[in-house]
Amino acid sequence: MYTFTDAEIQEIQKHVAKYPDRNSAIMPALWIAQEKFGWLSAEAMKLVADTLDVAYARVYGVATFYTMYFKKEVPKHLFEVCTCFTCGECGGKETMKFLREYLETDEKGFSKDGLFWVREAECLGACDTAPVAQITNSRYVHNLNESKVRLTIDKLRSGVELEYEQIPLTNQNAI
Numbered sequence: 001m002y003t004f005t006d007a008e009i010q011e012i013q014k015h016v017a018k019y020p021d022r023n024s025a026i027m028p029a030l031w032i033a034q035e036k037f038g039w040l041s042a043e044a045m046k047l048v049a050d051t052l053d054v055a056y057a058r059v060y061g062v063a064t065f066y067t068m069y070f071k072k073e074v075p076k077h078l079f080e081v082c083t084c085f086t087c088g089e090c091g092g093k094e095t096m097k098f099l100r101e102y103l104e105t106d107e108k109g110f111s112k113d114g115l116f117w118v119r120e121a122e123c124l125g126a127c128d129t130a131p132v133a134q135i136t137n138s139r140y141v142h143n144l145n146e147s148k149v150r151l152t153i154d155k156l157r158s159g160v161e162l163e164y165e166q167i168p169l170t171n172q173n174a175i
């Protein structure tokens, strides 16, 4: 049975109140649903539509447009490794290969232990610290190498929250 708690409904209503059109609250409401259920099934999307009192088709359209919304049941942790221009040249592709081998992923990128999945990302906007990965729509890991990949996986496995990395400014004199 798919339901939101009173606190979750209140949170969604706060988003509704920010906009003149309730459809504008679809994205944050989907986010709340994904955080709760792990992915967005048809039932979860219907719950979002009913809670917001908007058309299911609208909710479905938004959810299926963005890759950050998961439309299938997926492992808990997602590693999105940038293999675009700069990262691709600075080791992103090798990192991706290492990650796949280390986690023993299948052809869909799902790890053998069922905890991780891996996929390539387009530019994540942090080219100056290439190669970069984003973890489950949240933290970035910069200047990736094999030991950093291992460390990140160990932290995630043991439930340690990833911290924001302090990136030294290399270009401080630039205007």
Ligand code: FES
Pocket: 082, 083, 084, 085, 086, 087, 088, 122, 123, 124, 125, 126, 127, 128, 130, 131, 132
């Ligand atoms: S190319 Fe990887 S963050 Fe820009």
